[in-house]
Amino acid sequence: MGASSTLPASGTIRAGRGLRGLDLIGLALIFALALVVLAHDGILSSGITYSDETEHLRRTMIFARIWRGEFSLDLFATAYGGGIWPPLYPALMGALEAAFGLGVPGLRLVNVALVFAGFALFTRMIDDPRPRLLSLVIPACFLAGTTTYFQVRPENLAVLLVGLASTAIARGRLFRAAKPDRARPLAYAAVGALAGLTCLTHAVFALCAAYLTLLALLDIRRRWMFVAALLAVAGPYFAVQNSLHTGLVLFATTAEENLARNNNPYLRTAPRGEADDQLFAEMERRYADGDRVVYPRPLAVPASRYEQWLHDENKRRIFKAIALSEIAADPVGALRRLGERVVGLLVGDACLGDGRYGCIVSGTADRVAYAMLVALGLAGLFAAGRVERHHPRAVSFLVLCGVLLVPMVLTQGLVRHFVIVLLLGAYGGLFRTCETAREPSVAPGPDARQPA
16 A cells, blocks of 8 residues: 555656756747748848847947957946946957857847857756746747747846746755755855846846845845955956946946936827937037036046047936936826836837737737737736745845836836746746645644745
């Protein structure tokens, strides 16, 4: 009787072992199909860039020159470009370009590979192979419903880093409410370094790093290495940024511009593109008419770049003044625009329809796939929240997604940022669901296991 009672469990284990690895095979097939579609549409052979992909490519090529030995403060200042984006992504892409001469097609293949690796890591959050296989619907919807994962953009590296950090937290059982914390200190150091690298990739993740830091401070004796590693990786750049610019800068300097774009007074009388042109013209007019503050030149800014630096610092100040003035004049309108940004994130981007950056499959298929991705992300957040509400001192995927949404909604609601929230929510919810299913049905006690 005892032997027979173990057969079902043994059979389940053997079946689970047989399924292990199939999720990666399925994921590879999905991305191979995506490559075929991209190649068919000419995207992987085209050197034409779109929107601010052009700026990311420009900075990548400047970093490639630096990696080849053309370093100078003036060239580095050109790459920095007013401090718009953190440096890790262009530095990494520039190193690959310098080493292999990839060009735009090769760099796009690298970006597809980054996203593939990110999804492979996200699936490692889940220990049960069956839910892993079911989770393949997430990358399938992502690839069919989004159109920037192949572009030269830092969000693709962010997918990889967020997947790696999430997997390290989930599988390493880090930031759990239960004490004593049995996780290895080096595991916290690794996650701290990953959090720092993510901030150096995109400033939108700064609040996530702050949230994890708060959890580390709640048990600093056991988690101090997270804080130390985060400061070691991201601290120097943060310090340099704030020595170069006026006011507090969280890794990037686009917040004021994005705030002005979404509180643009010219939107009352003109469509978005024309209103943005009028907004920038107004900023330049004010600066030319003497609306400027003559900030002292930081030592790290070359004298030849001072005028451009002064212009950029005043541009941020003028954009902020325009935005705050518009919000004060019409607070109801500001709230309405905030709601429109939320709706825009949930609806997704419209197909551009230019043959390269339009619908990857078809307009209808793209919209259905994106709607499914949104549904999976929101369902995952709901599932995670049900578990996490009982453990407020433990890491919460719901809170992580919430703090990620704050800068997106307040400044500029971009779908390419929002999809990372959806991925974190979908996989986090699936992880919590599988974790709860494994918990023993016993009364809580001093040795009872608790979800992370």
